[in-house]
Amino acid sequence: MSTSPDPTSAPPGPLAGRGALVIGGGGGFGRAIAAALAADGAAVTIMGRTEATLRAAAATVAAAVPGALPVRVSVGDSALDQDVAAAVRVADETPLAAVVTTVGGGTFRPVLALDAETLEYDFRRNVTTALHAIRHGGQALAAHGGGSIVCTSSSAGGHSFPFMPSYSVSKAALEALVRVAADELGHLAVRVNVVRPGIVATDGKNPGLLLADPELAAATVAEKPLSRVGRAEDVAAAVRFLCGPESSWITGACLPVEGGAHLRRAPRLEKLARIVGGDEVVDAALAGRIP
Numbered sequence: 001m002s003t004s005p006d007p008t009s010a011p012p013g014p015l016a017g018r019g020a021l022v023i024g025g026g027g028g029f030g031r032a033i034a035a036a037l038a039a040d041g042a043a044v045t046i047m048g049r050t051e052a053t054l055r056a057a058a059a060t061v062a063a064a065v066p067g068a069l070p071v072r073v074s075v076g077d078s079a080l081d082q083d084v085a086a087a088v089r090v091a092d093e094t095p096l097a098a099v100v101t102t103v104g105g106g107t108f109r110p111v112l113a114l115d116a117e118t119l120e121y122d123f124r125r126n127v128t129t130a131l132h133a134i135r136h137g138g139q140a141l142a143a144h145g146g147g148s149i150v151c152t153s154s155s156a157g158g159h160s161f162p163f164m165p166s167y168s169v170s171k172a173a174l175e176a177l178v179r180v181a182a183d184e185l186g187h188l189a190v191r192v193n194v195v196r197p198g199i200v201a202t203d204g205k206n207p208g209l210l211l212a213d214p215e216l217a218a219a220t221v222a223e224k225p226l227s228r229v230g231r232a233e234d235v236a237a238a239v240r241f242l243c244g245p246e247s248s249w250i251t252g253a254c255l256p257v258e259g260g261a262h263l264r265r266a267p268r269l270e271k272l273a274r275i276v277g278g279d280e281v282v283d284a285a286l287a288g289r290i291p
Contacts, residue, residue: 028202
């Protein structure tokens with residue numbers, strides 16, 4: 001059984017005495033968001049699949065935010081409805097004010113090489129996980145007179161990202177889900193918004209395969225008006241704003257946190273598709289053949 005932190009011992013802040021759930025809280029985004037919400041006084045619960053990772057993240061938050069309430073952990077799979085429901089119950093031991101989901105992922109594969117199984121897999125990661133968070137989080141928040149749900153999309157949700165169609169499509173679907181949920185839940189004072197991060201390095205590490213190649217990395221970063229790689233703290237600050245009282249009249253919105261990438265073209269990911277899927281697959285797709 002989880003032990004509820006005493007909300008009277010929380011640091012002063014707009015979320016003091018209220019709970020917050022960060023789904024995917026063991027990752028780089030999740031840790032930064034948990035720390036930002038803890039600094040606002042929230043009793044934070046983080047959810048993820050690996051207890052050791054969550055415990056380490058909780059310790060990181062405690063070190064980063066002196067005086068913060070103890071971070072609770074809920075081990076489970078964000079793609080499973082019952083696991084998300086259980087995490088919401090743990091977080092709601094202190095009346096919930098905010099639910100944030102950071103989970104997702106995508107596959108490098110051309111359209112003609114994309115099969116239904118891969119598309120469905122990316123939908124589960126990017127849309128189904130958000131649906132569970134919105135359903136169970138929305139119910140809990142409505143019971144307390146309202147609150148904020150924040151989902152995590154990607155620049156791919158608003159651009160054509162060639163050679164990554166299932167990721168682009170599923171992130172666009174996530175953003176559509178957020179708009180409909182915001183429309184339906186507004187009369188309950190439950191706000192639903194989405195942040196759209198660009199390429200972000202977490203913990204000072206290279207942000208994945210997209211920037212693993214120095215030439216592609218330089219070209220991708222140079223294409224942005226604010227030509228640097230993002231930090232997890234950039235995203236956390238945007239999420240914290242959408243969870244706080246300053247955004248109380250904002251719902252159904254998509255907030256880009258990507259250095260102005262939406263003003264420019266998306267990176268061409270053919271090289272990465274070749275690395276992941278092989279030259280034969282990409283060559284066939286470019287020639288108009290199903291591999």
